[in-house]
Every structure is written in C-alpha cells, then in structure tokens.
Amino acid sequence: xxxxxxxxxxxxxxxxxxxxxxxxxxxxxxxxxxxxxxxxxxxxxxxxxxxxxxxxxxxxxxxxxxxxxxxxxxxxxxxxxxxxxxxx
Amino acid sequence: xxxxxxxxxxxxxxxxxxxxxxxxxxxxxxxxxxxxxxxxxxxxxxxxxxxxxxxxxxxxxxxxxxxxxxxxxxxxxxxxxxxxxxxxxxxxxxxxxxxxxxxxxxxxxxxxxxxxxxxxxxxxxxxxxxxxxxxxxxxxxxxxxxxxxxxxxxxxxxxxxxxxxxxxxxxxxxxxxxxxxxxxxxxxxxxxxxxxxxxxxxxxxxxxxxxxxxxxxxxxxxxxxxxxxxxxxxxxxxxxxxxxxxxxxxxxxxxxxxxxxxxxxxxxxxxxxxxxxxxxxxxxxxxxxxxxxxxxxxxxxxxxxxxxxxxxxxxxxxxxxxxxxxxxxxxxxxxxxxxxxxxxxxxxxxxxxxxxxxxxxxxxxxxxxxxxxxxxxxxxxxxxxxxxxxxxxxxxxxxxxxxxxxxxxxxxxxxxxxxxxxxxxxxxxxxxxxxxxxxxxxxxxxxxxxxxxxxxxxxxxxxxxxxxxxxxxxxxxxxxxxxxxxxxxxxxxxxxxxxxxxxxxxxxxxxxxxxxxxxxxxxxxxxxxxxxxxxxxxxxxxxxxxxxxxxxxxxxxxxxxxxxxxxxxxxxxxxxxxxxxxxxxxxx
Numbered sequence: 001x002x003x004x005x006x007x008x009x010x011x012x013x014x015x016x017x018x019x020x021x022x023x024x025x026x027x028x029x030x031x032x033x034x035x036x037x038x039x040x041x042x043x044x045x046x047x048x049x050x051x052x053x054x055x056x057x058x059x060x061x062x063x064x065x066x067x068x069x070x071x072x073x074x075x076x077x078x079x080x081x082x083x084x085x086x087x088x
Numbered sequence: 089x090x091x092x093x094x095x096x097x098x099x100x101x102x103x104x105x106x107x108x109x110x111x112x113x114x115x116x117x118x119x120x121x122x123x124x125x126x127x128x129x130x131x132x133x134x135x136x137x138x139x140x141x142x143x144x145x146x147x148x149x150x151x152x153x154x155x156x157x158x159x160x161x162x163x164x165x166x167x168x169x170x171x172x173x174x175x176x177x178x179x180x181x182x183x184x185x186x187x188x189x190x191x192x193x194x195x196x197x198x199x200x201x202x203x204x205x206x207x208x209x210x211x212x213x214x215x216x217x218x219x220x221x222x223x224x225x226x227x228x229x230x231x232x233x234x235x236x237x238x239x240x241x242x243x244x245x246x247x248x249x250x251x252x253x254x255x256x257x258x259x260x261x262x263x264x265x266x267x268x269x270x271x272x273x274x275x276x277x278x279x280x281x282x283x284x285x286x287x288x289x290x291x292x293x294x295x296x297x298x299x300x301x302x303x304x305x306x307x308x309x310x311x312x313x314x315x316x317x318x319x320x321x322x323x324x325x326x327x328x329x330x331x332x333x334x335x336x337x338x339x340x341x342x343x344x345x346x347x348x349x350x351x352x353x354x355x356x357x358x359x360x361x362x363x364x365x366x367x368x369x370x371x372x373x374x375x376x377x378x379x380x381x382x383x384x385x386x387x388x389x390x391x392x393x394x395x396x397x398x399x400x401x402x403x404x405x406x407x408x409x410x411x412x413x414x415x416x417x418x419x420x421x422x423x424x425x426x427x428x429x430x431x432x433x434x435x436x437x438x439x440x441x442x443x444x445x446x447x448x449x450x451x452x453x454x455x456x457x458x459x460x461x462x463x464x465x466x467x468x469x470x471x472x473x474x475x476x477x478x479x480x481x482x483x484x485x486x487x488x489x490x491x492x493x494x495x496x497x498x499x500x501x502x503x504x505x506x507x508x509x510x511x512x513x514x515x516x517x518x519x520x521x522x523x524x525x526x527x528x529x530x531x532x533x534x535x536x537x538x539x540x541x542x543x544x545x546x547x548x549x550x551x552x553x554x555x556x557x558x559x560x561x562x563x564x565x566x567x568x569x570x571x572x573x574x575x576x577x578x579x580x581x582x583x584x585x586x587x588x589x590x591x592x593x594x595x596x597x598x599x600x601x602x603x604x605x606x607x608x609x610x611x612x613x614x615x616x617x618x619x620x621x622x623x624x625x626x627x628x629x630x631x632x633x634x635x636x637x638x639x640x641x642x643x644x645x646x647x648x649x650x651x652x653x654x655x656x657x658x659x660x661x662x663x664x665x666x667x668x669x670x671x672x673x674x675x676x
Contacts, residue, residue, distance in 0.1 A: 011406045016174045016225075023177065040213070046183035047174060048210050048229070054219040088408040 001066040002074045007058065009084030014055035018085035023047045025077050031067025033077070044077075095335055096323055103302050105277070107322030108288035110623050111297030112340045113275040114333065117313045118253035119306065120264070127237065129201040138192050142199040145239035150179050152235065175232045200240045207233040254315055258306050265290045275317040277305050277324055291319075292380060292623055299324050350626040354385045358629045364637040366611060368628055369427070369619035371597055378420045380622045385629070388424030390619025391484070391545070391597045392417065394468065395431045404464060410471030418478045425480045427545070427619075428472055429524070430465070432486035433457055449559070454487020454524075459496055469504045476516035483519065484545060489527040494540045497521075524597075526550035531579050534586035544587050545619070548598030552576055571600050572656040577609070577647055584614045595619055605660055607631045612644030634669040 008014055026033045026044045033044035035053065037060075042049040044063070055061060063081075065074045080086075096102055132138045157172040178184065184206065191202045207229060214226035254275040255268055265276075269290055276291050276298040291298035297319030309315060309326055316325040316336045325332055358366045369390025370381040381389060397405050397413060405413070418426050434453025445451035458465040472483050485497055498521065508515055525531055526547035538544060552569060553560060555576060560569035570576065587594040595617035600606045602620035607628055610618065620628060643663050650656045664670075 011408050013219075020174055020177055027182075043183045046181050047177040048181050048184050048207070051174065051225055051229075052210050052213040052217075052222070054217040054222040056219065088411075 001064060002070050004063045004065075004074060004078045006061050006063060006078060006081035008055045008061070009057065009082070010087035011057050012087060013057050013059075014050075014053055014085075016051065018080075018087070019050040019053075020047060021085065022077065022080065023050055025080060026073065029067070029069045029073035031065050031070040031073050033073060034064045036062040036064070090335060092318075092321055095332060096321070099323075099325060099332065101326045101328065101332075103305050103308060103324045103326065105299040105302035105305070105322050105324065106282060106288075107319055108281075108300040109276075109291035109296060109298040109319045110621075111275070111295065111317075111319045112336055112343055113254060113297045113317045113319075114314065114328070114336055114340060115252055115254040115274045115317075117256050117309045117311060117315055118273075119309065119311045120255050120257040120260070120268070121306065127201055127204050128198050130198050132192060132196050132198055135193055135196075138199050139189065141240060142188060142192070142203075145199070145236050146179050146185075148239040149232070149235045150176065152239075153179070153232075175228070178229070178232050179236075200237045203236050203240065204233065254317055256305055256309055256315075269294050269296065275319070276300070277302060277315070277317055279303055279306050292377065292621075295623065346627075346630075350630055353626055353629045353633065354383075356385075356629070356633070358632040360611065360632060360635045360637045360640075362637050364611070364616075366615070366632050367595075367617035368625050368632075369425075369595065369597075369617060370622040370625065371619050372417075372622070377622065378417060382420065384622040384625045386424070386622060386625055387617075388480075389417070389421055389426045390595055390617065392426060392428045393432065394428060395433050398431065398433070404467070407467045407471045407474075410468060411474045414472055414475035414481065418475055418481050422478050422480055425482055427482045427484055427522070429484040429486055430455070430458055430468060449553070455485050455493050455497060456487065458485075459493065459500075462500060465497075465500060466504055469501050470508065473501075473504060473508055473515040473519065474513055476519055477514055479516045479518070481516065481519070482522060482543065484522045484524060484543075486524045486547075487527060487550070488523040488525075488537070489529045491533070491536060491540060494523060494537065498540070522593075524550075525583050526554070528555050528579070531555075531583050534583045535589060538587050538590035538592045541592065543593040543595070544583070545595045545597050546580060546583055548576075548580075548596070548600040551579070551598070552600075555579060570653045571603065571606060572609075572647075572653045572660070574648070574650050574652065574656060577613070577650075577656065580610075581613050581644070581648060588614065593617070602628060604628070604631050605657070605664075608635055608640045608643055608663055609647055609656075609660055611635060611637065612640030612642070612647075614644075631669065634667070636667070639663070639667060 023045060035042045035044045037053055037055060042053060153176050157176060187206050188202055192199055211226040211229055214222050217223055252272055252274050255273050256277045258279040259281060260278060275296055278300045279302055281300040288298055288300050297317050299317055299319060299322050305324060313327055316328050358368050367387040369388050370386040371391040372381060372389050373393050373396045432454050434457050488494060520542040522541050522543035522545060524547045525544050530537055552571060556568050558565050558568040560566050584594055596615050597619035601618040602624040604627060646659050647656045
C-alpha cells in the first residue's frame with residue numbers, strides 16, 4: 001500500500017473539473033484508490049464521492065493506493081495534485 | 089390610440105415581472121412544473137427484471153444527457169458545460185452502480201427507492217459542507233437523481249410539449265431551458281430568477297420573449313390559459329380581454345414585419361442619411377451573452393457589468409477567475425473594444441456587507457465602496473490589466489462624484505501596474521480609463537472630470553433618478569422618472585458639450601439609449617456612441633439609418649428650449665411624423 005499526503009494548490013480548489021479528471025485517471029488502474037479528508041474516506045474512482053469533498057486551496061488530503069499497479073497510479077495521480085490540477 | 093401605459097393601467101389581469109428578453113407573444117400556457125416524484129419502496133420479487141429496468145433507465149438518462157451536453161457545449165461556457173459532464177460520469181460511476189445493485193439484491197427494494205436513497209446520502213454530505221459551492225452541487229445532483237427515477241418509472245421527459253406554447257414555470261434549470269428551447273417554445277415566464285437566470289440568458293440568445301421573477305405566476309395560470317407576454321415591459325396578461333388581444337395582436341404583427349426588415353441591417357453601419365456614424369455597443373450582463381453580441385452586429389461591448397459575476401458565483405471571484413473571464417471576452421470581441429465596468433456594488437445591487445444603510449442609493453456604492461475596499465478593488469484591477477494584452481480593454485469607474493475619487497482610483501491602478509511589472513506580467517501600456525457620469529455633481533463638473541480620464545459614459549438610469557430625486561421603483565412617485573424632462577435633456581447636453589471640449593469620447597449607456605423615441609434626440613445632442621442590450625441594436629440601427637443628422641440637430645435645439653416633458657415628447661413624435669419614419673412605436 002502506498003500512502004501520500006497532498007496539498008490542494010490551485011486557487012479554486014477541488015472543483016468539478018479536476019474531480020472528473022482524478023476519477024478518469026484513477027479508473028485506468030486496477031488498484032484501489034481512496035481519498036481521505038477530515039475523517040471522510042472516499043473511493044477515488046467514484047465521481048459522486050469525489051464531488052462530496054470540499055477541498056479548498058491549502059487543504060491536505062491523504063491518498064492511498066493498493067493493488068498491483070499502485071506505484072504507477074500513485075505517481076500519476078499525485079503528480080496531478082502537485083501540478084495544482086494544471087490550474088492557477 | 090391607446091398606449092402600453094393605458095393598457096396596463098386599466099388591466100386587472102396583469103402580472104408584473106422583470107423584462108428579461110424583448111418581444112411580444114400571445115399563446116397558450118404550458119405549465120412546466122416539477123412534479124414531485126412518488127418513490128415506491130415496495131418489495132422486488134424479480135431481481136433480474138429490476139436490474140434490467142435500472143440498466144435501461146440509466147441508458148435512457150445517458151441518452152438524454154448526451155443531448156443536453158452537446159447543446160450546452162454549443163451554447164454555454166466551459167465551466168457550466170462541465171456540470172453536465174460530471175452528471176454523465178455519475179451514470180457510469182462504478183462504486184455507485186455497484187451499490188445500487190447490491191442494495192436491490194440485499195434489501196429487495198424497488199430500484200427507484202435505492203437510487204433515491206443512495207444518491208441522497210451523498211447529497212446530505214454535500215449539504216452539510218461549509219463551502220457554499222459544495223451545497224450548490226447537491227442541487228445539481230438532484231437533476232441526475234430525478235432523471236434516473238423518472239426513467240425508471242418510464243415517464244417520458246416532458247420536453248415534448250405542444251408546439252408554440254408559452255412555458256410557465258416556477259424556475260428553470262439550465263437543462264430544462266436548453267431542451268425546451270428546442271421544441272418551438274414561444275415564450276418563457278417564471279416565478280423566480282433575474283436578468284441573469286438561465287431562462288433569461290437563453291431566451292435572449294434565441295430571441296424568445298421572456299418575463300422572469302414574477303414571484304407567483306404559476307399560482308395564477310392554468311394549463312391552456314391564454315396569456316400575453318410582453319418582454320419589452322415585463323408584463324404578463326392572463327386570459328386577455330378582447331381589447332387587450334386586439335392591441336397586442338397589432339403590436340405583434342408590427343413586430344414581425346419589423347424583424348423581417350431588421351435582418352438586412354445587421355452588417356450595415358448605423359449611418360445617418362447625411363453620413364454621420366453612430367457606434368452601437370452592447371451592454372453585457374453575463375459572459376454567456378457574448379454569442380448574441382457577436383451576431384447582433386455590435387461595434388463592441390460598451391458596458392460589461394462585472395458585478396453580475398458576483399451574483400452568479402455568490403462570492404468574490406479570485407484574480408485568476410476574473411482574468412479568465414475578461415480574457416475570454418476580450419478575445420471573443422476582438423478587434424472591437426470591451427469596456428469593463430468596475431464592480432458596481434451597493435444600492436440595490438448585491439449586498440456585500442451586512443451594514444444597515446438608511447439610504448443605500450445615497451450610500452456606500454460604486455467607486456465609494458471600491459475605494460473603501462482596496463483589496464477587492466485591486467484584485468479586479470490586476471485581473472483587468474492581466475487580461476489587457478489584446479489592447480482592446482477599457483476600464484470604467486461607476487458612481488463617480490468627485491475628482492478626488494478618480495485621482496485615488498488612478499493611484500491604485502498605478503500601484504497595480506507597478507506590482508505587475510515587478511512580477512513580470514505584461515499588460516496594455518495604453519490602458520484606457522473612463523468614468524460613468526451618473527451623479528448630478530459629476531455631470532455639472534464634466535469639464536474638470538474629463539481632464540482626468542480617457543472616456544466618459546452617461547448612465548441614464550441613475551442620472552435621471554438622482555437628478556429628479558425619484559426612485560423609479562416606487563409607484564407613488566415613478567411618474568416623476570421622466571427620461572424626457574427638459575432638466576434631463578439639458579444635463580445630457582451639458583455633459584456632451586463639456587466632454588467634447590476636452591476632446592474626450594462620450595458614450596451613452598442605460599435604458600434610454602435603446603428607446604427609439606430618444607435616439608433622434610440623442611443623435612441631435614451630439615452623441616456618437618450608444619450602448620444597449622444586444623437584442624435591441626438592430627432596432628436602433630434601423631432608426632438611425634432613417635435619420636438626417638442636420639434635422640436631429642434642429643430637433644435637439646428645439647427640445648432644449650422646452651419647459652415640460654410633454655412638450656419634448658410632442659416635438660419628437662412630430663419629428664417622426666414629419667420625416668415619415670415609422671417608429672417601433674413604444675414597443676421598446
């Protein structure tokens with residue numbers, strides 16, 4: 001299992017568009033992927049789940065990956081968070 | 089002949105709202121109500137059949153949404169289209185679908201109950217969020233939830249409505265409006281919503297008359313009632329009398345003829361017969377309106393009311409969000425100009441602070457509020473500057489009453505420029521700054537104020553209100569809101585001549601610019617640019633192309649020596665008659 005702590009970097013936070021991208025990225029991989037924030041643990045492959053996360057800029061999330069391709073999934077998704085969802 | 093004023097004064101069957109999209113239409117009511125879905129939690133005996141029903145409902149929902157999504161991408165900006173994309177993804181959400189199936193099997197409950205209960209769980213989490221935008225999301229998700237349930241109950245989507253109906257609804261979602269607009273709807277009337285509601289924007293872009301914000305029209309009409317929608321004045325007449333029907337049928341026919349004639353003006357300049365060109369700009373409330381602006385043949389955007397962004401987001405947009413909006417508009421309208429008006433908050437628009445003001449219209453609003461909140465003001469200035477690289481953006485300050493306010497605002501703008509230079513951001517070095525002339529004090533001092541700015545724009549709505557000391561929303565005194573009062577006309581003339589002396593561009597925005605009765609007078613007073621709602625531009629163009637500048641100058645001279653509004657209106661009406669210009673009547 002891989003665990004990563006990421007910070008929301010873009011100004012607008014985790015709004016609908018990045019939420020959709022995260023789910024699209026996650027669904028390419030076989031491993032399980034969860035996002036945790038404030039005691040809420042959400043399946044990262046579920047768009048409706050990710051949409052419930054109110055993650056404003058600066059907030060921290062814990063990502064966990066578990067399964068055969070966990071390394072690849074973790075690399076790509078963590079990178080997307082670290083790039084601030086390619087937004088200002 | 090009777091006028092609109094007479095008709096409405098006597099009407100007992102009228103309902104007043106906000107005139108959201110111009111036009112007149114008479115037709116049958118189609119009540120578009122969101123029926124409350126009855127959810128059955130009955131037992132499922134055939135699990136396979138229940139599963140099949142669910143699959144089918146999901147498939148049908150996807151089909152409907154694909155259609156909505158494709159229209160949305162065509163008609164709306166990306167951010168709003170993204171809402172629909174997320175809704176489509178929900179229909180494929182593996183976790184959600186698995187939960188549906190498992191619960192149907194385990195709990196032996198009807199799929200519609202499981203769908204309702206499962207999605208509501210997520211919505212509850214969203215509703216408990218502290219973030220307002222997440223709460224809003226719960227509302228968006230209602231749409232998808234109800235869609236699946238409706239399809240499970242095999243109720244067909246209501247958009248197949250009788251052709252040529254007038255849709256009357258409490259409120260319309262973006263998806264409703266888009267789909268309904270595809271089925272030959274003749275008009276929209278709603279209980280809720282303002283000029284920037286989806287129904288309003290889409291109606292304007294499709295040229296469908298609309299009246300919104302009537303509060304309770306749905307309580308007063310029944311299916312198949314006949315109603316008249318007057319999208320020019322914001323009135324709806326329910327089951328009209330013979331007199332009303334005749335009056336509006338005539339107006340409607342006239343309008344149809346007129347619109348046919350207007351088509352040919354689209355690509356022609358607004359040139360008087362003796363060759364004076366009047367530039368016609370568009371007033372824009374929301375960025376989504378840009379499509380109509382582009383097709384209306386406008387010379388640019390004369391007034392972009394940025395406070396509407398706050399209204400839409402219900403919070404202050406960040407610098408980046410603003411840069412995005414302004415840049416997009418600037419590119420779309422390029423090479424024409426985009427005049428961005430700084431947030432005009434206060435008065436009746438957008439309550440920013442919970443401060444009680446006994447007299448908000450005379451209180452902290454416009455530039456006064458911006459100077460009191462420099463952080464907010466600077467965020468906007470920086471965003472406008474960053475978006476100015478196309479060199480077609482101008483910035484306008486609202487509600488200016490003294491020179492000091494302009495000087496202070498310019499200092500802040502310079503500070504922002506210095507900051508951006510240090511941060512290595514490029515911007516338009518010749519960025520133009522202008523003011524709205526809408527406070528009588530500013531009107532009197534136009535000569536001095538002109539020296540401080542690059543351009544001026546007369547805002548008639550507030551100018552008339554402050555000049556006549558009358559609240560036009562107050563029925564007891566609204567008669568005194570006289571656009572053609574000699575006091576108003578002389579003030580406008582004073583502003584124009586003083587601005588011209590300092591060779592500064594003077595334009596005109598506010599409802600008066602779109603009043604066909606006012607246009608010859610304004611042209612005669614020396615106005616060379618008018619800014620109005622994009623859908624009224626062709627009407628204005630038509631009038632201008634009938635005019636002779638020399639004649640309008642004489643008209644203006646005559647009007648300037650009148651002592652009552654009645655005399656002025658009489659002179660203008662005579663002018664139309666003498667020069668055989670068929671007016672759009674008082675239609676606009």
